[in-house]
Amino acid sequence: MKNLDYSAIDEHIVFDDEDSKRKRINFLSIQLREINKLDIDKKAKALYIHKYTFPDDIVSRRCLDFKTLEAACIKYITEEIQITKNQSVTDRDTTPARFIRTTEQA
Numbered sequence: 001m002k003n004l005d006y007s008a009i010d011e012h013i014v015f016d017d018e019d020s021k022r023k024r025i026n027f028l029s030i031q032l033r034e035i036n037k038l039d040i041d042k043k044a045k046a047l048y049i050h051k052y053t054f055p056d057d058i059v060s061r062r063c064l065d066f067k068t069l070e071a072a073c074i075k076y077i078t079e080e081i082q083i084t085k086n087q088s089v090t091d092r093d094t095t096p097a098r099f100i101r102t103t104e105q106a
Contacts, residue, residue: 004032006025006028009021009025047063052067
């Protein structure tokens with residue numbers, strides 16, 4: 001994984017103040033650093049290769065079909081882009097589920 005640019009974080013999370021924003025960015029940075037220590041990307045690539053090199057292996061049979069998931073993801077993204085292109089800004093989904101609060105509201 002790579003380091004992230006948090007310059008647009010305000011578009012995704014509503015902060016009460018700059019201190020809560022700073023704390024959230026610090027927390028996310030710590031999480032990312034720990035995730036990077038796990039070498040997840042290398043392990044995922046190895047599992048992907050194993051799945052299709054040895055399809056009858058017990059591990060391969062327990063895995064989801066990555067290629068089917070990739071195709072579904074591409075289809076979803078393509079449809080989502082098309083929907084977004086066809087909607088005006090005011091028509092887009094702005095339900096509370098799209099926004100994350102950093103503190104509970106009273």
